[in-house]
Amino acid sequence: MPTCKECKHITPSPTGDPSKGICIQARTKLPDSQKTSTAIKGKMISKSSDICEFFEKGESWKDIRELI
Numbered sequence: 433m434p435t436c437k438e439c440k441h442i443t444p445s446p447t448g449d450p451s452k453g454i455c456i457q458a459r460t461k462l463p464d465s466q467k468t469s470t471a472i473k474g475k476m477i478s479k480s481s482d483i484c485e486f487f488e489k490g491e492s493w494k495d496i497r498e499l500i
């Protein structure tokens with residue numbers, strides 16, 4: 433069973449805790465017309481959490497500059 437750790441929507445936690453991450457799935461689903469980033473909510477999750485319906489395998493956080 434995959435966990436959030438394997439999902440492309442997770443980014444490293446700003447707290448530096450390696451067991452945690454920020455899920456930015458809400459950000460990646462914003463419409464193209466949305467220019468601001470202020471309304472985007474990231475949620476702190478544990479990397480070992482069970483996946484949700486938005487799970488996509490990958491490591492897109494390594495290309496975080498493309499998302500900002």
Ligand code: SF4
Binds near residue numbers: 435440441481485
């Ligand atoms: S599985 Fe769901 S909660 Fe976990 S990182 Fe991916 S989108 Fe976020």
